[in-house]
Amino acid sequence: MAELDRRGRRRHEAGVFLLGDDVGGSRVVRDAIFYDQLDPKAYDTGICVLHGAAFAQLWNVCRKRGLTVVADAHTHGGDARQSGSDRKNPMVARPGHIAVIVPDFARGPVLPERLGLYRYLGDHRWTEHGGRRWRRFLSLREVRR
Numbered sequence: 001m002a003e004l005d006r007r008g009r010r011r012h013e014a015g016v017f018l019l020g021d022d023v024g025g026s027r028v029v030r031d032a033i034f035y036d037q038l039d040p041k042a043y044d045t046g047i048c049v050l051h052g053a054a055f056a057q058l059w060n061v062c063r064k065r066g067l068t069v070v071a072d073a074h075t076h077g078g079d080a081r082q083s084g085s086d087r088k089n090p091m092v093a094r095p096g097h098i099a100v101i102v103p104d105f106a107r108g109p110v111l112p113e114r115l116g117l118y119r120y121l122g123d124h125r126w127t128e129h130g131g132r133r134w135r136r137f138l139s140l141r142e143v144r145r
């Protein structure tokens with residue numbers, strides 16, 4: 001969260017791919033790569049935009065680290081609701097993919113109940129899991145490798 005805040009400078013969106021693996025049906029985040037690490041121009045328009053070359057690099061990183069993309073997260077200036085573009089353009093267009101939206105450009109403290117938690121169903125449809133019931137969907141604790 002602190003890195004998203006720093007990289008967005010509280011002026012524009014910032015984003016990150018959360019890398020990890022599946023442990024007994026739960027996705028565990030073990031590593032992260034920020035959009036601007038894949039493309040220094042990713043935030044130039046104010047919203048997160050990544051092109052094909054950035055994804056080629058992402059898949060390379062995953063292969064090298066032996067991890068997969070378990071979710072992505074990006075910031076919004078206001079609340080954590082998906083935009084029309086977020087709905088239509090999932091970062092990973094695979095059913096089951098999870099997209100997290102962090103409100104207030106990730107300026108702390110970021111309360112988990114204010115996160116937007118979305119799971120992709122395919123065909124530009126998503127289900128929402130955020131709000132007061134966030135604990136059913138997300139567990140925040142440190143896991144050793």
Ligand SMILES: [Zn+2]
Binds near residue numbers: 074075076101
């Ligand atoms: Zn967005």
